[in-house]
Each structure stands twice: as C-alpha cells, then as structure tokens.
Amino acid sequence: MFILILGAPGSGKGTQGKILAERLGLPKITTGDILRAAVQAGTPLGKEAKQFMDAGTLVPDSVVLGLIKDELAKPDAKDGAVFDGFPRTAAQAELVDRTLAEHGQRLNHILLMDVTEEELVRRMRQRAQTEGRSDDTPEAIATRLQVYQRDTAPLVAHYVQRGILRRVPGTGTVDQIAEEIKRIVGR
Ligand code: B4P
Secondary structure (H helix, E strand, O other), X not given: OEEEXXXXXXXXXXXXXXXXXXXXXXXXXXXXXXXXXXHHHOOHHHHHHHHHHHXXXXXXXXXXXXXXXXXXXXXXXXXXXXXXXXXXXXXXXXXXXXXXXXOOOOXXXXXXXXXXXXXXXXXXXXXXXXXXXXXXXXXXXXXXHXXXXXHHOHHHHHHHOOOOXXXXXXXXXXXXXXXXXXHHHOO
C-alpha cells in the first residue's frame, strides 16, 4: 500500500506519517528528514540543499528527483510506503507516478492535511522555540507558505481528479487526527 501525506508546512505530515507508518509496518520516506540528515553530515547534497532550506524555498528538482528515485528503488519500499514531504512539484509527482507504474504499483491513498494558515504559523513558531530548526524563522515560514501555495497546492487538483484524495481535518489532538486517518485508510 502506497500512501501519500500532502499538506502545507506545519500541517502535521511528519507527525501523522510516523504514526501511520508504524501502525501499518511500512517504511516512511521523508525528503525533509533525508535532506536535513545530509545537511548535518555535510555531504555535497547537504551543502547544496542548505541554502534553499534555510531560505524556505524548495530544493531544486535537479537535486531532489534523483534522491526520490533512489529512495523508491530501495527493496524495503517495494510493496508499500508512506510518502511524507514529497511530491512537492509537478515534476516530482510525475516521477512518483511513473516509478510506481513501472513496478505495477500506484498510490492507494492521498491524505491532504487541512489546517488554517494561522494554526500553521503558530505550530512552526512553537517548534522554533523547542527545536530551533533553521527554517522556522518568521521570514522562512512566510516563504514556505507562499511556495506551498505556488508549487505544491496545484498538485491537489491533479490528485482530486483521480478520486483518491481525502481531506483530513488537521486541527485537533494528534490522537484524534490519527484516528481519523485510520478510519479513512481502513486499518
Ligand atoms: P519538511 O521537512 O517537509 O518540512 P515541513 O513542510 O515544515 O513539514 P514538517 O513535516 O516538518 O512539519 P509537520 O507538518 O509534520 O521540508 C523542509 C524543507 O526541506 C522545505 O522547505 C524544502 O526546502 C526542503 N524539501 C523537503 N522535501 C522537499 C522536496 N520533495 N522537494 C524540494 N524541497 C524539499 O509538523 C509541524 C509541527 O506541528 C511539528 O512541530 C508538530 O509537532 C506540530 N504538530 C503536528 N500535529 C499537531 C497537532 N495536531 N496539533 C498541534 N501541533 C501539531
């Protein structure tokens, strides 16, 4: 089963993706975590990605497409996975569709985390105080929200057409939202 969690920055993708992947025993592929680990390790990928991440803009597709391809090719993601943080652009969505189709697979569920902008900003500002992520500054938060509307929100229309996208009310406790996702996914 391949499940995609889509949503604005701060909408709880990472939080719910972790709970869902653990419950279903599926690997979770999170481009944000992979990029942050590369930055931390100071690899060439990390050095290239850092400037974009800190500014709140997307890391270019020229860098991210290869990363997604490598992750999807891993044996443990052969029969299913939870995708968190990608696809974020039309080119990434096309790569995901094409790669899954090559293996006779397709996305089974797309969960769109629906959270007001006010709440998104509140959560990221709160995280800035506890985790100190370098892209949770007021300027980067504003840019990330704009970039989401420009580059990622159009994917919603693309997936709505397929009839497999479900909106998840993303406001409430983490447990309440996880229960709702369980109901939608059916297990
Ligand atoms: P991400 O790591 O994907 O960061 P994000 O969009 O902010 O989501 P995140 O998963 O961290 O937050 P979440 O909503 O779970 O990307 C970071 C950067 O990496 C991007 O800006 C970009 O530069 C780059 N990047 C990553 N993927 C890329 C790609 N495919 N292509 C190009 N560039 C890419 O949660 C936010 C907060 O809310 C958390 O603190 C959480 O504790 C809290 N929260 C969750 N649920 C809650 C609830 N119900 N109530 C209250 N708080 C809650």
